[in-house]
Amino acid sequence: MNHKDRTIRDFGEQWHKYSGNEGYYGSLELFSDILSPFLKPEEIRDCRVAEVGSGTGRIVNMLLSAGARHVIAVEPSDAFEILTENVLDPKKVTCLKMNGEQLPAYGNLDYIFSIGVLHHIPDPTPVVDAAFNALRRGGRFLVWLYGKEGNGLYLAFIRPLRGLTKRLPHFMLASLVEIMYWALVFYIKVCHWLPLPLREYMLSILEKMPPEKRRLIIYDQLNPSYAKYYTKFEAEKLLKDGKFVEIRTHHRHGYSWTVIGTKQ
Numbered sequence: 001m002n003h004k005d006r007t008i009r010d011f012g013e014q015w016h017k018y019s020g021n022e023g024y025y026g027s028l029e030l031f032s033d034i035l036s037p038f039l040k041p042e043e044i045r046d047c048r049v050a051e052v053g054s055g056t057g058r059i060v061n062m063l064l065s066a067g068a069r070h071v072i073a074v075e076p077s078d079a080f081e082i083l084t085e086n087v088l089d090p091k092k093v094t095c096l097k098m099n100g101e102q103l104p105a106y107g108n109l110d111y112i113f114s115i116g117v118l119h120h121i122p123d124p125t126p127v128v129d130a131a132f133n134a135l136r137r138g139g140r141f142l143v144w145l146y147g148k149e150g151n152g153l154y155l156a157f158i159r160p161l162r163g164l165t166k167r168l169p170h171f172m173l174a175s176l177v178e179i180m181y182w183a184l185v186f187y188i189k190v191c192h193w194l195p196l197p198l199r200e201y202m203l204s205i206l207e208k209m210p211p212e213k214r215r216l217i218i219y220d221q222l223n224p225s226y227a228k229y230y231t232k233f234e235a236e237k238l239l240k241d242g243k244f245v246e247i248r249t250h251h252r253h254g255y256s257w258t259v260i261g262t263k264q
């Protein structure tokens, strides 16, 4: 099985263990943070939108709460059944069980979002092309990616660890996550006093997450078969190569890249 298919299988398993979207993790407050500084949730009101790589439907439900007229939700893994169960207003959502590159060329969508997905796809170019074809002229594609800059120490720790953890069965990985969860609780507390690496992310995002979602976030770092950490240059190039214009990037909380581009 190649990296791409293994990653999709990994997520299918992951979302069956962590299927909910409760608390800050699924909130409009977090959605505002994800969109900032390029969009406000109000700008999505009445729009036709898609989300590529919907997982358990967290972002789909955020889009519905923001007032989207219709949402296309694309999810290729076995999490698809959880997505369909979790969707808040099924009349306004079309769920498609397919890879991002198979997104139909609607040509009339106002926005497409892909949050935490493209960095798990070894060759994301066909997904970017499909997003381009599904948008109307003037439509915008917003992606959120793991960043390389600002993550130096973290990557020195996590990369060798992932070599092992992506091969572990769930019960072993869940036990390791439990240990790391308590280390994280301690780290967040210390961040209140010391300027440790990733402090801003710890205090503005992770501290607000319910305990089970913090466990999921640790699991999500250790489980997927493929994960790339993008430089600013690579993040911009992804959309530039996909013919998008007016590309803008934001170094979100100093550890990740939000990129937005427009179809001319």
Ligand SMILES: C[S@@+](CC[C@H](N)C(=O)[O-])C[C@H]1O[C@@H](n2cnc3c(N)ncnc32)[C@H](O)[C@@H]1O
Pocket (backbone or CB within 6 Å): 007, 008, 011, 012, 052, 053, 054, 055, 056, 057, 058, 059, 074, 075, 076, 077, 079, 098, 099, 100, 101, 114, 115, 116, 117, 120, 121, 127, 220
């Ligand atoms: C980290 S999750 C993000 C889920 C959701 N966007 C969120 O923020 O809650 C990544 C998702 O991308 C999906 N995915 C992986 N490869 C994909 C592909 N080639 N096309 C579309 N989605 C893919 C996975 O199955 C997984 O559900």
